[in-house]
Amino acid sequence: MVENTDPLKALPPENAEATRWFLRLNDEEVDENTLDAFDRWCCADERNASAFARLQAIWTATGAMPGLREDRLRERRLDRRGLLRGVSAAVVTGGVLFAGSRLAFGPHPFADARTGHGERRNITLADGSTIEMSTATALSFEFDKSRRLVRLLDGEACFSIATDPQKRPFTVEAADGRTTALGTVFSVACRDRGATVSAVQHAVKVAAAGETRTLEEGMSLHYDDRGIGVPATLQSTALAWRSGRLVFLSGPLGEVIAELDRWRAGKTILIGKDLAHRSVTLMVDTDDVTSELARLAHVLPVEVTEITPLLTIIRSTREI
Numbered sequence: 001m002v003e004n005t006d007p008l009k010a011l012p013p014e015n016a017e018a019t020r021w022f023l024r025l026n027d028e029e030v031d032e033n034t035l036d037a038f039d040r041w042c043c044a045d046e047r048n049a050s051a052f053a054r055l056q057a058i059w060t061a062t063g064a065m066p067g068l069r070e071d072r073l074r075e076r077r078l079d080r081r082g083l084l085r086g087v088s089a090a091v092v093t094g095g096v097l098f099a100g101s102r103l104a105f106g107p108h109p110f111a112d113a114r115t116g117h118g119e120r121r122n123i124t125l126a127d128g129s130t131i132e133m134s135t136a137t138a139l140s141f142e143f144d145k146s147r148r149l150v151r152l153l154d155g156e157a158c159f160s161i162a163t164d165p166q167k168r169p170f171t172v173e174a175a176d177g178r179t180t181a182l183g184t185v186f187s188v189a190c191r192d193r194g195a196t197v198s199a200v201q202h203a204v205k206v207a208a209a210g211e212t213r214t215l216e217e218g219m220s221l222h223y224d225d226r227g228i229g230v231p232a233t234l235q236s237t238a239l240a241w242r243s244g245r246l247v248f249l250s251g252p253l254g255e256v257i258a259e260l261d262r263w264r265a266g267k268t269i270l271i272g273k274d275l276a277h278r279s280v281t282l283m284v285d286t287d288d289v290t291s292e293l294a295r296l297a298h299v300l301p302v303e304v305t306e307i308t309p310l311l312t313i314i315r316s317t318r319e320i
Contacts, residue, residue, distance in 0.1 A: 113138070113141075114139075129160060135156075139153065147169055155190060158185065158200070176209075186204045202217050208224070245286065250279045253280050257314070266308075269312070302315060303315050
């Protein structure tokens with residue numbers, strides 16, 4: 001007798017069907033009939049939409065796969081059987097992880113300072129330095145007689161450094177790199193499996209992947225495990241979040257949505273040929289990000305549907 005190894009058999013019906021839809025939207029060429037069928041399934045029962053939203057949120061939260069996008073034809077495709085097992089495991093066990101860790105304690109429960117989705121926070125350290133924390137940010141601190149070390153575990157923060165009588169260096173560690181203050185104000189953001197550093201006032205020293213570079217005032221750079229990138233002029237809009245604004249000037253919609261999703265608890269799925277690459281200009285209030293998603297229908301040929309507060313679908317209404 002052949003053993004039935006279908007991992008979906010262990011799931012409740014709505015979770016099993018949500019998993020099938022997740023795989024279908026990820027692994028197939030999506031046509032209008034498929035999208036219409038997905039819409040009908042979501043609308044047929046609130047439990048269906050909720051199950052899909054939970055799956056998307058849990059799967060993204062585990063870090064196993066980026067958010068589902070139309071431009072999902074990436075260089076390395078996941079094996080379907082492995083994806084099926086992974087999604088099923090996420091549904092079976094991830095609910096405990098997501099509800100117990102992500103919602104109750106955040107993704108870094110032992111961080112010394114954290115912000116939630118849509119939250120900004122200012123803190124003052126023992127040495128008098130101040131930190132402006134952006135949304136979904138986690139920090140830990142390690143101060144001793146010889147150093148002032150801050151670990152940026154996730155998110156983004158802007159640091160204003162106080163003069164230290166003990167002459168201890170002030171260093172921010174993020175994504176296997178280090179940024180040491182040579183002046184007073186700089187920011188570090190975890191981005192694209194690396195970090196982006198911006199020198200706001202005076203210079204900083206950046207060390208990553210065996211390289212060291214001095215970043216001058218008014219410049220920014222990105223580093224990852226491949227090395228330190230070429231510095232570029234710091235855009236005036238890059239740190240607008242400090243004033244409660246997000247400003248995007250002709251940015252790819254996919255990148256814009258990814259940033260907006262950092263400021264809200266829900267996730268957004270883009271469906272439509274080349275939709276993620278469509279250029280868009282927006283100025284968003286960080287306290288009103290969800291409403292701004294709905295307004296996209298007024299500036300782009302798209303339909304915006306909020307399935308649940310945790311899941312919004314943006315689909316193209318015509319070829320772009």
